Amino acid sequence: MARILIVEDEPDVLLLLENRVKGAGHDVVSATNGEEGLTLFATEKPDLVVLDWMMPRRDGIEVCEEIRASDPDHRTKILMLTARSQQSDVDRAMQAGADDYIVKPFSSRDLIERITALLVPAG
Structure with a gap:
């Protein structure tokens, strides 16, 4: 079981993400803005962060860079999960340090598959 931090400001999307990720057997902590996400990152030491881009109090790119x-x-x-779908957005997120990128709306199955793939140790 991995510890996953979800940083998402939309309550319905956050609830869906929490339910799907917990249902896949992971421990979940969540934040509703970028500042809170950075605080939880420092205290919780998650294995993976699911990170929205457009949020109050520090956007996802700033959080990713920090x-x-x-x-x-x-x-x-870091898995960016955002409505921003232009290739330039994907490129910007990857330059900031994201490991993967999913565009909203998203498939729950795809989300869990991507999380699983990111958690597999390299080697």
């Missing part, structure tokens, strides 16, 4: 600054070895994986 996480990478404190975790340059990519021990914590």
Whole structure:
């Protein structure tokens, strides 16, 4: 079981994500804005962060960059989950340090498959 931090400001989407990720057997902590997400990242030491882009009090790109600054070895994986769908958005997220990118609306199955793939140790 992995510890997963979900940072999402839309209550319905957050509830769906929490239910799907818990249903896949993971321990979940959640935040509703970027500042809270960074605080929980520091205290909870998650294995993976599911991160929205457009949020109050620090957007997902800022949060991603802060996480990478404190975790340059990519021990914590970052999955951006956002409505932003342009290739330039994907490129920007990857430059900020995201490991994967899913566009909303999303398939719950795809989400869990991507989380599972990111949690598999490299080697």
